[in-house]
Amino acid sequence: MTNDPLARLSINQETIKQWSLPELAEGCVKAGVGKVGLWRAPVQAYGVERTARLLADAGLTVTSLCRGGFLTALDAAERARALDDNRAAIDEAAALSTDTLVLVSGGLPPGSRDLHGARERVAEALAELAPYAATRGVRLAIEPLHPMYASDRCVVSTLAQALDLAKRFPAEQVGVVVDTYHLWWDDRAPAGIARAGAGGRIHSFQLADWITPLPAGVLLGRGQLGDGSVDFRAFRRQVEAAGFDGPIEVEIFNEALWARDGAEALAEVVDRYVRHAC
Secondary structure, three states: OOOOOOOOOOEEEHHOOOOHHHHHHHHHHHHHHOOEEEEHHHHHHOOHHHHHHHHHHHHHHEEEEOOOOOOOOOOOHHEEEEEEEEHHHHHHHHOOOOOOEEEEOOOOOOOOHHHHHHOOOHHHHHHHHHHHHHOOOOEEOOOOOOOOHHOOOOOOOOOOHHHHHHHOOOOEEEEEEEEEHHOOOOOOOHHHHHHHHHHEEEEEEEOOOOOOOOOOOOOOOOOOOOOOOOOHHHHHHHHOOOOOOOOEEEEEOHHHHOOOOOOHHHHHHHHHHHHHHO
């Protein structure tokens, strides 16, 4: 057991989006952060194998890759393309030596109002993807998103819904993401966290604050830790009581944070993590 408060901290790449991958690697090492979460688009732009070498040479551990998913299409050809893209994401996660691929399920197809049917198509896709991921040493982590995203991004809105999907598969293949930004409002979340922990299904724990008013488009409304409504220590106590002792990833999409000097922004994230989540 280490006394280093940063030992479990992971900085998601999108939190300091203004940095290139080499800048992220150098900046995290300088800040004493040993873990990072990655996103597919910038990794692909830099090169998957090149990224893996860069981070390994820096001594950084990749805690997750985001994202797979978007599995709700009705059109057969579109579904096939989505499955192929998710297999590619699994391969990328394996190449980056991370065992966790975060899945955002996808929203309602155009013209559809069938939430249950959309969730069932996610389950059907998982039945094809989970065994393949297992052969690559990668776990699929279903991330429930706040209900405001249900129509266009994610029909899985609660931890209970995510767990009901995950329980159809072995825990070492499919689990869930506990993201404070998306779950802070739900008084059933503590029970869901306990349930997830009992089943060994907490595959990722992510932090961001909820601040209002939300920006136009809402996607970039994640707040700096301590600026909003989320009780991070309460969430941390709950996931640890449920048996989770893995990385704690700070994932913030916020244009004001991105507009700042990267080193200054990272230093503030680290300080806020220690002050509010440790």
